[in-house]
Amino acid sequence: MKRILISMIIMSSFLFAAPVNQCKETKLTETTSILSCPSGDYEATFELKSKKRNMTEAPSLKLLGKREPNIINNYNRK
Structure with a gap:
Protein backbone atom coordinates (compact mmCIF):
# COMPACT_ATOMS: atom_id res chain seq x y z
CA MET A 1 0.00 0.00 0.00
CA LYS A 2 2.85 2.37 0.80
CA ARG A 3 4.50 1.67 -2.54
CA ILE A 4 1.31 2.44 -4.43
CA LEU A 5 0.79 5.68 -2.53
CA ILE A 6 4.39 6.82 -3.04
CA SER A 7 4.30 5.97 -6.74
CA MET A 8 1.01 7.86 -7.16
CA ILE A 9 2.50 10.94 -5.49
CA ILE A 10 5.58 10.83 -7.71
CA MET A 11 3.58 10.31 -10.91
CA SER A 12 1.13 13.09 -10.08
CA SER A 13 3.97 15.56 -9.61
CA PHE A 14 5.20 14.80 -13.15
CA LEU A 15 1.75 14.80 -14.73
CA PHE A 16 0.56 18.10 -13.30
CA ALA A 17 3.84 20.01 -13.44
CA ALA A 18 3.56 23.09 -15.62
CA PRO A 19 6.47 24.04 -17.86
CA VAL A 20 8.28 26.92 -16.20
CA ASN A 21 10.52 27.95 -19.05
CA GLN A 22 9.09 27.92 -22.57
CA CYS A 23 12.34 29.02 -24.24
CA LYS A 24 14.45 26.58 -26.24
CA GLU A 25 18.22 26.96 -26.17
CA THR A 26 20.47 26.31 -29.16
CA LYS A 27 24.06 26.23 -27.96
CA LEU A 28 26.48 27.72 -30.51
CA THR A 29 29.65 27.82 -28.41
CA GLU A 30 30.39 27.61 -24.69
CA THR A 31 29.85 31.38 -24.36
CA THR A 32 27.02 32.05 -26.83
CA SER A 33 23.56 30.55 -27.32
CA ILE A 34 20.39 31.42 -29.17
CA LEU A 35 17.19 31.37 -27.13
CA SER A 36 13.93 30.84 -29.04
CA CYS A 37 11.07 32.15 -26.90
CA PRO A 38 7.40 32.86 -27.69
CA SER A 39 8.18 36.61 -27.62
CA GLY A 40 11.16 36.40 -29.99
CA ASP A 41 14.69 35.13 -30.55
CA TYR A 42 17.58 36.27 -28.35
CA GLU A 43 21.35 35.86 -28.43
CA ALA A 44 22.72 35.12 -24.95
CA THR A 45 26.36 35.69 -24.09
CA PHE A 46 27.65 33.98 -20.94
CA GLU A 47 30.78 34.69 -18.90
CA LYS A 78 -24.02 38.93 -40.50
Missing part, protein backbone atom coordinates in the same frame (compact mmCIF):
# COMPACT_ATOMS: atom_id res chain seq x y z
CA LEU A 48 33.26 31.84 -18.48
CA LYS A 49 34.49 30.67 -15.10
CA SER A 50 37.27 28.04 -15.29
CA LYS A 51 36.25 27.05 -18.86
CA LYS A 52 32.58 26.56 -17.91
CA ARG A 53 29.57 28.86 -17.95
CA ASN A 54 29.22 31.11 -14.94
CA MET A 55 25.67 30.27 -13.88
CA THR A 56 25.61 32.76 -10.98
CA GLU A 57 25.65 35.85 -13.22
CA ALA A 58 22.91 36.65 -15.71
CA PRO A 59 23.89 36.47 -19.39
CA SER A 60 23.75 39.52 -21.62
CA LEU A 61 20.81 39.26 -24.03
CA LYS A 62 20.51 40.77 -27.50
CA LEU A 63 17.19 40.73 -29.38
CA LEU A 64 17.53 39.07 -32.80
CA GLY A 65 13.91 39.02 -33.94
CA LYS A 66 10.52 39.82 -32.42
CA ARG A 67 7.46 37.67 -33.06
CA GLU A 68 4.07 39.21 -33.57
CA PRO A 69 1.30 37.84 -31.34
CA ASN A 70 -1.36 35.64 -32.88
CA ILE A 71 -4.55 37.69 -33.09
CA ILE A 72 -7.76 35.68 -33.42
CA ASN A 73 -10.96 37.50 -34.29
CA ASN A 74 -13.88 35.79 -32.58
CA TYR A 75 -16.91 37.49 -34.03
CA ASN A 76 -19.63 36.48 -36.44
CA ARG A 77 -20.39 38.44 -39.56
